[in-house]
Amino acid sequence: MTTPFFQANPDIIKPYTLMDLDDTLFQTQRKIDAWDLPTTEPENLVCATVNKQGEPLSFMSQRQASLFNWLLASTELIVVTARDRDEIKRVKLPFYSWQVLTHGAIILTAEGELLSAWQQYMHEQLAPLQAKLKQLTDLIGNHNQEDIGANNGLKLTPHSDVFIASELTIYLAIKHAQKDHQVLADLAKQLPTLIPNFDQDFYVHVNANNLAILPHAVHKRHAVQFLLENHLDSQRPSFGFGDSLADLPFLQLLDWYGMPNHGQLHDHLSSQQL
Known part of the structure; x- marks a missing residue:
């Protein structure tokens, strides 16, 4: 058998782009x-998101806007974000394909519908952890617990959604x-001591001014792997972009991946001796 040489083909197969946002x-x-x-x-900025009052909050540079426009036209762009279903509505960009939301707990179809099989799976994973999530909420939110820093300006926000007719904290x-x-950073070190078997049920992700306490079942990687194995065409190439160490596990499932030349992942790699 003779292996053929490459020949250009006018019938383009669009790759998948899996894109972190913020x-x-x-x-x-x-x-x-x-x-x-x-x-x-100022004349080059493009508004990308608004706050709860509808005021511009986040912006794309001219280069970022050009990149997004190119990806939107030449690939099937799939959102992979920590934003939940309310927060994604404040992103004023067009999305036409799958959306992985809330750190991977939610998968929306191209039509904006919840993916029922993933909803069922997440319900099974999250329901047994509700009492522990409530316990953590009370501990961190209790302003008398000075030893965990509650008097140091912490703002706690539980993120929840509906899974199989039940609202569950994610x-x-x-x-x-x-x-x-x-x-x-100090709080992240203390968290494993707050409740028994914390590490068995949860992991902590810290990036700049964001700390997240997440069940192990909630991860962008798990949701992306589910899509790759069950809903995406394995013959189509895939690549992705992310800025956070938490993005790296899902990016490593893809054929190629990259990062902006700023942010947590870039800083981490830059600090390593190559």
Whole structure:
């Protein structure tokens, strides 16, 4: 058998692009300034998200907008984000394919419908953890518990959704009002001591002013793997982008992956001796 040489084919097979959003495709003005991003002059900025009051919050540089436009036209772009179903509505960009939301707990079809098989699976995983998530919520939210930093400006937000007619807490998000990242880092070290078998049920992800306490079943990688194995065409190439260490596990499932030249993942790799 003779192996053929490559020949150009006018019938293009669109690759899949699996795309993290915040700090990968757009970011706040504060981060634009901190990272000194190019093509972010006021006349070049493109509004990507709004806050709860409908005011512009995050922006794309001209280069980021061009990248997104190119990916939208030449690939099937699949969103993979920590944003939940309410938060994704504040992203003012067009999406036409699958959406992996809430750190992987939710999968929406191209029509915006919940993927029922994944809903059933997540219900089975989350239901047994509700009491422990409530216990963690009470502990962190109790302002008398100074030893876990509750008086240090922590803002706790439980994220929930409906699974098989039951509203279940998915994970806990914590921010610091004054953006003191060290307070969050210290809290992350204390969390495994708060309840028995914490590490058995949960993991902690910290990125800048965001700390998330997540059940092991909730991960972008798990949801992406489910899509790859059950719903995406294995003959089509896939590549992806993400800025966070939490993105790396799902990116490693793909044929190719990359990152912006800023953010947690870039900083981590830059700090390694190559």
